[in-house]
Amino acid sequence: MSVMEQRRPVADPRKAKEFEARDIAETLAAAFFDDPVIGWAWNQPSRRREILADFFELMVMESLVYNETYTTDDYAGAALWLPPVAQKVPDDEQVAAFAGAVERVTLEFAPSVLELFSVLEDHHPHEPHYYLPIIGTRPERQGCGIGSALLDPVLRHCDQEKLPAYLEATTRRNQALYVRRGFRVIEEIPLSNGPHLWAMWREPPS
Numbered sequence: 154m155s156v157m158e159q160r161r162p163v164a165d166p167r168k169a170k171e172f173e174a175r176d177i178a179e180t181l182a183a184a185f186f187d188d189p190v191i192g193w194a195w196n197q198p199s200r201r202r203e204i205l206a207d208f209f210e211l212m213v214m215e216s217l218v219y220n221e222t223y224t225t226d227d228y229a230g231a232a233l234w235l236p237p238v239a240q241k242v243p244d245d246e247q248v249a250a251f252a253g254a255v256e257r258v259t260l261e262f263a264p265s266v267l268e269l270f271s272v273l274e275d276h277h278p279h280e281p282h283y284y285l286p287i288i289g290t291r292p293e294r295q296g297c298g299i300g301s302a303l304l305d306p307v308l309r310h311c312d313q314e315k316l317p318a319y320l321e322a323t324t325r326r327n328q329a330l331y332v333r334r335g336f337r338v339i340e341e342i343p344l345s346n347g348p349h350l351w352a353m354w355r356e357p358p359s
């Protein structure tokens with residue numbers, strides 16, 4: 154193997170396009186299938202396997218509107234970012250429309266999924282920031298640096314624009330990745346009779 158091949162990046166993130174939404178959704182469904190928070194909300198594994206991609210397709214389509222959705226050419230991973238403009242407080246009609254869409258794709262798991270969204274919203278910071286609600290890598294590609302590469306484009310935006318970033322980690326392993334990229338835990342968020350998430354915040358370099 155040549156030196157150039159050895160230095161080749163593990164992933165080259167790029168902005169996703171609308172026609173790729175289903176491929177990205179299937180990647181995220183695979184990435185999150187064994188996630189403790191997803192397992193809490195979709196608590197029947199066989200049904201989770203059948204319908205989880207439908208939920209992630211909805212989330213991808215919501216994210217694509219803001220042009221900060223990233224993937225790789227082989228769909229090894231994806232990151233759905235929301236810029237500050239996406240985080241304005243929705244009106245009642247928007248809230249109802251989103252809840253209805255979630256109910257349609259989550260079916261019998263809608264109550265727990267909507268509870269999850271409600272808990273996250275209650276703890277969400279109010280100052281302008283970039284928000285990363287979802288990032289995932291296919292299980293067979295985890296540990297190869299793809300997740301870190303998917304963080305890079307928007308973290309560069311954050312540093313250039315002098316804006317913080319925010320996310321919720323669902324495992325200790327993921328938390329460690331984010332700490333290495335400058336995030337710190339600011340709060341532990343419990344779910345009723347379920348696991349905890351860790352709210353994490355990253356300030357831009359001074």
